[in-house]
Amino acid sequence: MNLEFIDALEQLEKEKGVSKDILIDTIEAALVSAYKRNFGSCQNVRTEIDRENGEVKVYSQKRVVENDDVYDDFLEIAIDEAREINKNYELEDMVEFEVTPKNFGRIAAQTAKQVVVQRIREAERDVIYSEFINRETEIVTGIVARVSKGIVYISLGKIEGVLNQTEQIPGETYEVGQRIKSYILEVKKTTKGPQILLSRSHPGLIKRLFELEVPEIYDGVVQIKSISREAGSRTKMAVHSIDENVDSIGACVGAKGSRVKNIVDELKEEKIDIIKYSENPAEFISSALSPSKVISVDLVEEEKSAKVIVPDYQLSLAIGKEGQNARLAAKLTNWKIDIKSESQANN
Known part of the structure; x- marks a missing residue:
């Protein structure tokens, strides 16, 4: 931990947008854990990194108590002893002693490296999340990276999007290396980074x-x-x-x-x-049942339903295979549609 380290943090701040002060605060918190892990967990300590030269110091903190109430020398100090250091100390004040170990520099450097690497990874994830959260409901072109247990993973550059089975086009096959367009359904923030959920359906x-x-x-x-x-x-x-x-x-x-x-x-x-499209519901419903011809559309406004008469020979076309044409027309117009042939209507 030295001046070069501080310079490196400043460079990271410029390149990755990770605040130097936030990094140092995070490193200081991590150093407390590192100190306790290596030199005793029963102490109250704080660490301090000099913002100018990178020097690291560790301070043990003891609470000022009555002379006869010192039960733990690591955590407490008698008021008379505290006032020998500074006569202004009062009960419940915290007295600090520097306890920086001689070999703490190596531990500090290793800890700092781990923190910085983690923060950089988080910053990069945040950048990706910010990029994609603004692209929800947009279309994106990617390349099929892999297919595993029916889930298709699509490379979108720095991240892979996930095309779950429920969002795939039924019967469509996906080959590694295939270029494909998908709809960005949702962008989630997870502990492992952003998750881009895609849809083809x-x-x-x-x-x-x-x-x-x-x-x-x-x-x-x-x-x-x-x-x-x-x-x-x-x-x-x-x-x-x-x-x-x-x-x-x-x-x-x-x-x-x-x-x-x-x-x-x-x-x-x-x-x-x-x-x-037509503002006239009868016209719109008639068009929606295309390619079938429609003779008449009788609307029941309060139920938002329509009775549609089609030529006898067009009935199966109007309804469609397994009712698909009628079903899609109903979804498109947001009206309930009851289709009858001309002969059925006359009976």
Whole structure:
């Protein structure tokens, strides 16, 4: 512990943003434990590091008690003895004696190194946490680093993100070295550092992918009003243009379907229905049931439910395989939808 050590702390403060004073305070606390571990734990001691030259001193602290009340020489000192040192001492005051061991420099240096390494690690973790906490709900590109027990670990540079099984696209396989886009679901602070939880199944991934591909969405001219998704199978997305000269669906699809194709490719051929949003619930529900044609929509406002009539030959299309089309339309519009064929309605 010397002037070079203080210089090194100042350099760390500049490079890593770790406060020199906080480091020294932490080292002083660690040195108390080191002293007690090596020279007796029954004492009250404090350590002090000179901020200018790095010199370390250890002080034993004794409480001033009545002359006949000294039961532990390590912790207490009689008032008469204390006043021989300084006549101003009173009962319950603390008297300090320097007890720095001759070989304490080596122990101090080793302890300081451990503290500094730990604080640097914590500072780097804090930097990573600060970077990613501001990116929650954003999209991130990483490389599959490893797959273990169904969990995919994705390298994001200085840290790995975690793609749990529940957040993976059903049926999708992941190969080491594969470049992949994911949605930052949550950033947690843990004792082992920040944990970045990723998702490939969240509807937010669709939104962010379209923002990347469609300048009109990124600029706010075309708005994504709602998304319903069954990852790996089908997504419905309702869009609206605030500029009557911009076709919201056309902007999302792109020339010859190029924009939506890039997203479908990223999602391994997941089907995406892009629907025009309407403030009119009947129109919106009718569009949401695409690709099925709709004859009529009868709204029950107080129940927020809709009775939909479709042509007989379109009933299975409107409902979809295992009810998927109707289910996604209901999620998209936030209305309960009851679908009947024309002949069923007339009976």
